[in-house]
Amino acid sequence: MPDLGKGFPDACTEVVMAVSNTSSITLSASDRLIAGVLALLLGGFLVFGAGLANSAVLHDTAHDTRHSYGFPCH
Amino acid sequence: MIVRxxxxxxxxxxxxxxLMTAAQEARVVPLILHAEQFEGGDEAAPATEGATPTTEGAAATHEHSSLGAVLLDMASSLSPVSVAYAHDGEDHEEGGIMFGMSRFSGTLLANLVTGAGFALLLAGFSLVSGHPITVANGALWGAAGWLAVHMLPAIGLPPELPGFPAADLTQRQIWWIAAVVLSAAGLYLLFLKPGIVAKIAGLVLIAAPQVYGAPQPSDISSAVPAVLGAEFAVAALATTLFFWIVLGLSLGFANEKIAKAA
Known part of the structure; x- marks a missing residue:
């Protein structure tokens, strides 16, 4: 399946812009899925590290944030 | 495009x-500092020593609409003297704030990481489910994120102040993660899937962790005044709602920008 999200020649730009006015997703379905899964994994990792990880240094640094966001703490 | x-x-x-850091410093952090004064009563000398500058700040900022008091508190939290977090009754490994930063810098860093994390989760949810986030619907996406991550889990585990009684940490974290995932899945079925079956299944998923029940402490007595706890619960939920609505709107705005730039 050709990669529709990359390498548009200049002539195609207007078409893409017209599409993006109705929907901000201009990715092909498979690229969209890859981007989505990557974002979920990376986001989960960051939230886990800041909010839940059982490390004293991480806990102390993020202490006030953990309480403010209502993460289970202590 | 994926990277964009x-x-x-x-x-x-x-x-x-x-923006969340500013909201927290104004509304939430003064309550945390105030509660820490009650936590554990007479603590070891280093803890009291570290708490001395914040004691005045917290006492003053408790009328938390006064701008001067908030500035005073921010100034004291900017000082490089880090407050000891030793919570009594727990054998902590050696902790301390990363890179010797001040308490405020630590909170700012943690808010940046948490903000980026929640933004990626929200964007990932939108991309996988195929429903784009725009400026027009961004606030609603944000509100749904707040419901899934804060409001619905808070029914079982309300935001806690330091010094509040609580059940085993691991059990609470497992329940919290399960509640967030089930609530998010339930909200997806409720809002984005057509059909009465999906709506009912969504409600069942949202109710499931609440029916199962969050781990609760056996002894609920605490040295921290209840009024502080009530103010804190409202302040925590209000500031996180603010955070999520800003996040949804700015994510919609950023999405539209990159779609146009593509």
């Missing part, structure tokens, strides 16, 4: 994290 969508989420998340 991730970058859009990062920008929106970092921006929301900065």
């Amino acid at each position: 969508y991730l970058l859009a989420a990062l920008v929106a998340g970092l921006f929301s994290g900065v």
